[in-house]
Amino acid sequence: MKPSISCKFNRFDLLLSLFVVLAAAALALFFLSHAGGEAGEVSIRDGDNAPYSLTLDAPRRVQLADGHITLVIERGGVYVEYADCPTQDCVRTGKITRTGESIVCLPNRVVVTLEGAGEFDAVTG
Ligand SMILES: [Zn+2]
CATH class of the missing domain: 2.60.320.10 (N-utilization substance G protein NusG, insert domain)
Known part of the structure; x- marks a missing residue:
């Protein structure tokens, strides 16, 4: 067990999931605002x-x-x-x-x- 490697991997994993969550949020926001603009x-x-x-x-x-x-x-x-x-x-x-x-x-x-x-x-x- 090498804590440093698993720690690095976890940090990368965390960063990746954070990015995915942010991207999903941005996408949802885009669609929401776009849907709102459909009928003005x-x-x-x-x-x-x-x-x-x-x-x-x-x-x-x-x-x-x-x-x-x-x-x-x-x-x-x-x-x-x-x-x-x-x-x-x-x-x-x-x-x-x-x-x-x-x-x-x-x-x-x-x-x-x-x-x-x-x-x-x-x-x-
Ligand atoms: Zn009526």
């Missing part, structure tokens, strides 16, 4: 109000249709948490995460559509 903002059409857009970067709850709908905005997606419409289609739609997907509540005349931030890459690249 949400366009909201609420009855007769002028349509407006909100960024997905700032998680928040939004009351729509005079409080008849509670929309939850998260990084990477949006969903209707509560709606008082009889059909509940908007609630059952669940979370939308991709550009072009939308949640529609016909009774409350609300349309929520995800829009991409892909233009960002086109501009900077």
Whole structure:
């Protein structure tokens, strides 16, 4: 048993696993940020109000249709948490995460559509 060799090997092993963990973390971070950039903002059409857009970067709850709908905005997606419409289609739609997907509540005349931030890459690249 040569402690010096096994010690060296262990240190190398530790360094290697540390590198793997770091690389995995960096990769996960890259994919997470990339997934977040897939749909950059949400366009909201609420009855007769002028349509407006909100960024997905700032998680928040939004009351729509005079409080008849509670929309939850998260990084990477949006969903209707509560709606008082009889059909509940908007609630059952669940979370939308991709550009072009939308949640529609016909009774409350609300349309929520995800829009991409892909233009960002086109501009900077
Ligand atoms: Zn609805």
